[in-house]
Amino acid sequence: MATGRSHRPATRGRGIPEATVARLPLYLRALTALSERSVPTVSSEELAAAAGVNSAKLRKDFSYLGSYGTRGVGYDVEYLVYQISRELGLTQDWPVVIVGIGNLGAALANYGGFASRGFRVAALLDADASLAGRLVAGLPVRHIDELESIVEDNQVSIGVIATPAGAAQEVTDRLVAAGVTSILNFAPTVLSVPDGVDVRKVDLSIELQILAFHEQRKAGEDRQEPDGDVPAVMPA
Amino acid sequence: MATGRSHRPATRGRGIPEATVARLPLYLRALTALSERSVPTVSSEELAAAAGVNSAKLRKDFSYLGSYGTRGVGYDVEYLVYQISRELGLTQDWPVVIVGIGNLGAALANYGGFASRGFRVAALLDADASLAGRLVAGLPVRHIDELESIVEDNQVSIGVIATPAGAAQEVTDRLVAAGVTSILNFAPTVLSVPDGVDVRKVDLSIELQILAFHEQRKAGEDRQEPDGDVPAVMPA
DNA sequence: CCATCTTTGTGCACGCGTTCACAAAGACAT
């Protein structure tokens, strides 16, 4: 995992653990819901329950970003929303491009969670010329050849890959060459990128396989092991 | 290893670390690609590179499932494919239901990675009656009211939730009540389930927010810190 | 049969993340 290390071991602000960063969006979502209900303050216990985590963990997470609650009362909801948004960089506008407008790409383009949090879909790209011009989520699909100009013109630094596996690496290379430095990859492939480029992977089938493992283990506790070791196929 | 017919669920095999389980599908994918190219054996170094992990980690992972390579040679590809498939429970058939056939649900239904690995889409369900009967990925969409009978008739133990956030908990409750014990949740909500039910969450916007954080940090190394601590808004 | 070479399997140490448990801080009532 190429997560740049902090040059400074500083206790404050700079050194937020990766695990904490991954939970901040979770807290933010819960806090936003509270904010919409005009709840002024919330205790670590309540918020932790809403986010589905341990309350001690939540308090420690907040302590990393120097966010202060009030003892005996809790946290100010609006204040926390602002702090977390700023820490995550959501107070600024992030133009993103989505490459590969198949079923998944269209789903992503329509996904409300993007636009609502500082992300703006700058363009939808696809290699299929016959898709060009078609409207998806109100935006026209454009041809992949426009990738470089779009990335440059819109200062796009985040790309989303929803292409078939075979095209993912080439698209990645072009995105990186054009200036993209963060990639969210939905294609079932290992992408290689130069240092300084972040890749996060979302793999639908892997999640299902992990579930299957646990499901099998649960079933195995009740019923007999379905014959353990020797497979039908042996190595030569 | 030939433990023949083991009556005892030996210490080995039972205690596979969660982190290892999460990587097994990754290895399996790389191995399948090798198998299709008729590569007979592979070293830990090569396979690790293909899967994007450290080779020592890979060897340790394999050691947990008792899978034996041959020193000086490497691992037998076919043998490993079988072993990992069996360990993950992919040698059996897993019927799944997908609930919520919007953009995302349709994308999931069409996703090839499911069918190819022991997963079979038993039904597509949606609350919108006007969708009923419409074909998606060759399967007719059925009304959510059929959930209970479908789950029971097909012995479905895995459910995929692709509904809006507001409907996710109710759908979860019905799935669990009908007998589902593993849930893959794409809705941006924290689901509460009874003990014994596994939930895995895939949250598209969270991944993007994590990317934004790193992106902001990268930008912050070059340019000036946009003023650190004191926000414009202070708590009451 | 012996020597050499390759690659596995793993003991060990280290660092990160989680959780407990509690002192400190502040609100609030009297």
Place this chain on the structure above:
DNA sequence: ATGTCTTTGTGAACGCGTGCACAAAGATGG
């Protein structure tokens, strides 16, 4: 002001995951 009560912030212990480094195992060639 003082005492009580609630809730935060964190020190410390623990457990898990990772990666190094190396001995053991086996293949291969002479």
